[in-house]
Amino acid sequence: GDSVTQMEGPVTLSEEAFLTINCTYTATGYPSLFWYVQYPGEGLQLLLKATKADDKGSNKGFEATYRKETTSFHLEKGSVQVSDSAVYFCALQSGNQFYFGTGTSLTVIP
Amino acid sequence: KAGVTQTPRYLIKTRGQQVTLSCSPISGHRSVSWYQQTPGQGLQFLFEYFSETQRNKGNFPGRFSGRQFSNSRSEMNVSTLELGDSALYLCASSEKQGARNSPLHFGNGTRLTVT
Numbered sequence: 001g002d003s004v005t006q007m008e009g010p011v012t013l014s015e016e017a018f019l020t021i022n023c024t025y026t027a028t029g030y031p032s033l034f035w036y037v038q039y040p041g042e043g044l045q046l047l048l049k050a051t052k053a054d055d056k057g058s059n060k061g062f063e064a065t066y067r068k069e070t071t072s073f074h075l076e077k078g079s080v081q082v083s084d085s086a087v088y089f090c091a092l093q094s095g096n097q098f099y100f101g102t103g104t105s106l107t108v109i110p
Numbered sequence: 111k112a113g114v115t116q117t118p119r120y121l122i123k124t125r126g127q128q129v130t131l132s133c134s135p136i137s138g139h140r141s142v143s144w145y146q147q148t149p150g151q152g153l154q155f156l157f158e159y160f161s162e163t164q165r166n167k168g169n170f171p172g173r174f175s176g177r178q179f180s181n182s183r184s185e186m187n188v189s190t191l192e193l194g195d196s197a198l199y200l201c202a203s204s205e206k207q208g209a210r211n212s213p214l215h216f217g218n219g220t221r222l223t224v225t
Contacts, residue, residue, distance in 0.1 A: 034213055043114070043200050043216035051211055089153070091214075096166060096207055098143070098214060100153045 002027045006090045006101035013080055013108050021075040021104045023064075023090035031092040033057075033066050033073040038087045038103070047075075047088070080108045111137055114217035116201050122223045128189040131220045135182050135203030141165075142184040143214060144176060147198040156199075159184055160207045188222075196224045 007022040025031065032051045036044040048057030053068035062077045073090060085108050090101040115134040123129050135142050143166075144156040155168035159178035176186040182203075188195055198221050202214035 032211070032213075036216075041218070043116075043218045044202075044214075046213050046215065049211075049213055093213070096158070098155070102152045 002031065002092060002094045002097065002099050004090050004092050004099050004101040006088075006104055008102075008104070009087075010105040010107060013106070015082055015108055015110050016079045017108075019075070019077040019080045019084075019106070021088055021090075021106070023073045023075065023101060025071050025073065025090075025092050025099075027071075027092060027094050029094055031094045033064070034091040034093070035062070035064055035073070035075050036089040036091060036100075038089065040086075044089060080106070082108050082110055084108050114201055114203050114215055116199075116217035116220050118220060119218065120221045120223075122225065123191050124225055125191055125193060127191050128187060129191060129222060130185055130187045131199055131201075131222075133184045133186075133201030133203075133217060135184070135201075136205075136215055139203035139205050139215070140182050141204045141207045141212075142178055142182065143202045143204075144184070144186050145200045145202065146170075147200055147219070148196075153200070156186065158207075165207060191224045193224050196222060198222075 034049045035047040037047045048059045050057040050066035056065045087103045141160045143158040146154045158166040173189045178184045198219045200219045202216045204212045206212040
């Protein structure tokens with residue numbers, strides 16, 4: 001069945017470091033892909049999305065490219081800030097169903 | 111537009127009781143989904159409603175039920191609460207069911223504690 005696998009956390013980075021959170025997917029069709037972010041005490045917020053192969057989603061300095069050949073949608077940011085500390089979820093939409101990864105906790109230290 | 115609103119934010123119940131959680135979707139959104147989030151199991155899909163009909167259901171016991179009203183507002187009910195039902199319950203709405211450019215928009219959740 002369809003699924004998402006994202007890298008285990010937690011991840012701890014210093015401010016201004018480069019961030020990569022890996023996400024790979026398994027899907028029978030042509031899913032849409034998303035990254036969501038969850039801050040403490042809140043729900044998930046949509047960070048970025050890509051609906052077809054080679055699409056690049058971007059928002060708030062974060063980017064992810066839909067790679068069909070490697071079935072990946074890795075999240076990147078060139079320079080993280082303390083305020084980026086949160087849990088990040090990769091997700092795919094296949095038909096009417098959404099599938100979420102287990103989440104990767106990121107802590108950015110000053 | 112106002113976001114997804116969930117009430118209450120926090121609930122404390124005892125085993126055996128029942129609880130009802132409420133969700134108001136973003137205006138114009140007709141699909142509402144519910145998820146249970148726990149540290150051990152992550153996000154687990156409960157069910158989805160569209161046009162007052164349950165369209166999808168996750169792998170949860172019959173103690174978990176829901177409904178959607180004509181104004182798209184939704185409620186979920188858990189009967190005979192167990193300690194393991196303690197979790198953050200998240201509601202999410204989307205404009206269209208199954209559309210490629212129709213992502214889920216989440217509320218801030220209801221934190222349920224069962225003692």
